[in-house]
Amino acid sequence: MATPARNSGDLISGAVLAGLGILVVMEARRWDYLAPDGPGPGFFPMWYGIAMIALALGLVAVSLKQRAAGGGPVKWAEVGRALFAWAALTACLALIKVLGFAVTLTLLTLFIVSVMYRRPLSHGIAAGVLTSAGFYLVFPLALNVELPVGVFGF
Numbered sequence: 001m002a003t004p005a006r007n008s009g010d011l012i013s014g015a016v017l018a019g020l021g022i023l024v025v026m027e028a029r030r031w032d033y034l035a036p037d038g039p040g041p042g043f044f045p046m047w048y049g050i051a052m053i054a055l056a057l058g059l060v061a062v063s064l065k066q067r068a069a070g071g072g073p074v075k076w077a078e079v080g081r082a083l084f085a086w087a088a089l090t091a092c093l094a095l096i097k098v099l100g101f102a103v104t105l106t107l108l109t110l111f112i113v114s115v116m117y118r119r120p121l122s123h124g125i126a127a128g129v130l131t132s133a134g135f136y137l138v139f140p141l142a143l144n145v146e147l148p149v150g151v152f153g154f
Helices: 002-028 043-069 076-099 101-116 121-143
Strands: none
Touching: 002 043, 076 101, 101 121
């Protein structure tokens, strides 16, 4: 029966991710939470760790609930789509130093919207450009944090 194996995987991965979240929170507590100018170096890791713990415990709870209810078979098409999206993200991470953050994020968003969600190419292009523009407005302009620049100069 495929259900216990899937639920066991969810249960184990949830427990491991909760442990990783606890480690992140413990490490973030060593850093300053607030600095004189605003959030310190421990601010975002602390909240990231807390979110990781909460979501991992949610995964464990859903896994236990499905196990009690009997669950269902693994939907391999959905697993394949998730792995495909993960592969696209990995490719973008490999290309970020060559193409730059803006181009890479635009391409990733275009791929997810147009290929994964099967929306028109114009929607994918618009979403990609607007997402990159949003990141540019927040990080380089508002926060004065440089994003990786590629061979195109942006």
